[in-house]
Amino acid sequence: MIEYFNLLNDAEKDELTDVIQTLFNQTYILEKKFEKKYGRYQASARYRVCERHLDFLMDYFKIGGLVLIENRQYGIMALKSNRLQGDKLTKLTTLFTILLKLIYDEKMNTVSNSIHVFTTLEELNAKIQLFRLWDNRALSITEVKKAVTALKKYQVIEVLDTTEELDSETRILIYPTINVVMDGMDIQAVIEQYQNDIEDEEKEDGQISSFN
Numbered sequence: 001m002i003e004y005f006n007l008l009n010d011a012e013k014d015e016l017t018d019v020i021q022t023l024f025n026q027t028y029i030l031e032k033k034f035e036k037k038y039g040r041y042q043a044s045a046r047y048r049v050c051e052r053h054l055d056f057l058m059d060y061f062k063i064g065g066l067v068l069i070e071n072r073q074y075g076i077m078a079l080k081s082n083r084l085q086g087d088k089l090t091k092l093t094t095l096f097t098i099l100l101k102l103i104y105d106e107k108m109n110t111v112s113n114s115i116h117v118f119t120t121l122e123e124l125n126a127k128i129q130l131f132r133l134w135d136n137r138a139l140s141i142t143e144v145k146k147a148v149t150a151l152k153k154y155q156v157i158e159v160l161d162t163t164e165e166l167d168s169e170t171r172i173l174i175y176p177t178i179n180v181v182m183d184g185m186d187i188q189a190v191i192e193q194y195q196n197d198i199e200d201e202e203k204e205d206g207q208i209s210s211f212n
Contacts, residue, residue, distance in 0.1 A: 031075030074176035122168035
């Protein structure tokens with residue numbers, strides 16, 4: 001493994017180091033990301049680096065008990081672990097994740113040929129109210145910003161408007177990463193569980209503790 005790395009030129013070494021650090025930091029690397037400046041998806045150089053050195057990266061992460069998975073269907077490199085935990089998520093971040101998956105599936109079923117799935121904070125809030133997933137407190141802008149920042153960090157969403165001025169009309173692009181985050185989960189069952197748990201005022205954590 002060390003020999004493989006040493007045979008690379010300096011530019012390739014830097015690219016590989018950057019990719020490793022990025023995966024540790026944000027768990028996912030997307031094949032294409034939406035560039036607000038151009039209004040379209042752009043290919044990711046980091047994803048191409050992962051493809052070129054995939055065998056090396058899989059062996060590298062395996063030493064630490066991690067699994068690097070290439071999901072070609074959605075164009076995602078995902079770092080997974082059954083033993084290690086990533087960042088602890090707030091309850092609202094978890095709820096947003098669940099509802100983003102619900103919205104993503106609904107819209108993909110309606111417009112199956114589209115690769116763009118958009119929502120708004122107003123739509124997310126409407127879903128929270130519809131399913132009675134929050135107590136009587138109004139959602140604070142601080143809580144919302146924390147949730148949006150976490151989801152953006154892990155490549156689950158792209159905020160198409162400035163995050164400094166979040167409001168009900170803030171537009172959000174949902175990446176297919178949401179399918180990996182919620183892989184194999186029965187969304188309706190998770191929502192029903194939350195509906196039961198909301199009665200327990202002492203419950204502070206959600207069902208998903210980490211994106212890893």
